[in-house]
Amino acid sequence: MSREGEVQTLSDSPPDDGTSKLEKELTAIRKRRSKGDRRRFxxxxxxxxxxxxxxxxxxxxxxxxxxxxxLMGTSTALDHAASKTFLDPSGECQEVTDEPWIHIYPDNDNERFSIGVYNLPTGVANVSMTLIAMDVMGEGTDVLSSQVEENFSVGSNGSLGTVFSFHELPPGPYELSVRVAMEPPEDSEEGATVEG
Structure with missing residues (x-):
């Protein structure tokens, strides 16, 4: 009986084609959400x-x-190790722990270039920095703007750092050239060479 004494016929009953399964699942979800599920996380x-x-x-x-x-300093050990795995499909990266390399970047706030040289052998490093104003008008008149030469004593850590100021230079395109030449330490024997 569905309404006030009416007899429910077969056509009024819910179909058994899966709707009741859906209702059962919805009822289970409602129960779980309303009273809370006590299972461990x-x-x-x-x-x-x-x-x-x-x-x-x-x-x-x-x-x-x-x-x-x-935190890892200038070490490339993690990059080198990861390049041998599936994480880096481009091939193995170059390990820079054995060969000298130069890191140059502009420090625009202080109007200078910061220059770091790494993995140098023990000795005296002659650093020559040349800044050339590039040709803008196409006349082939590149002009030497500034040149600085400095000598550094390189110890067992094999690195040095210096700066090259561009504060006094007018705006425009420039080419910076940094050359590092190694000489034996001052207290070494005559005719000694620098390895590396």
């Missing part, structure tokens, strides 16, 4: 995927911040 596969995602994200953030924040 890491029990379903989704929970473990979520936890592993948080761990991976924290590990990735730690690596990025340690590399960009200078």
């Amino acid at each position: 890491p029990s379903a596969i989704e929970d473990f995927v979520l936890i592993s995602g948080f761990i991976y994200g924290a590990f990735y953030a730690l690596l990025i911040f340690s590399m960009s924040g200078g």
Whole structure:
């Protein structure tokens, strides 16, 4: 009986084509949400995927911040190790721990170039910095703007740092050339050569 004494016919009854299954599932979801599910947190596969995602994200953030924040210094060991894995499909990166290299970047706030030279052998480094004003009008008149030569004693750490000021120069295109020549230490024997 559905309404005030009416007899329910077969056409009024709910169909058994899966609608009742849907109603049962919805009822189970309502019960679970209304009274709360008392299961422990890491029990379903989704929970473990979520936890592993948080761990991976924290590990990735730690690596990025340690590399960009200078905690790893000038080391390229992590890049070199990662280039041998599937993470870097472009091939193995070049290891710079054995060969000398120069790092030059502009420090616009202080109007100077900062220059760092790394992996040098022990000795005296003669650093020659030349700044040339480039040809703008097409007349082929490149002009030497500034040239500085400095000598540095390179110890066991094999690195040196210096700056090259461009405060007094007018705006325009320039070419900076840095050349490093190594000589044996002053207290070495005559005719000694520098390895590296």
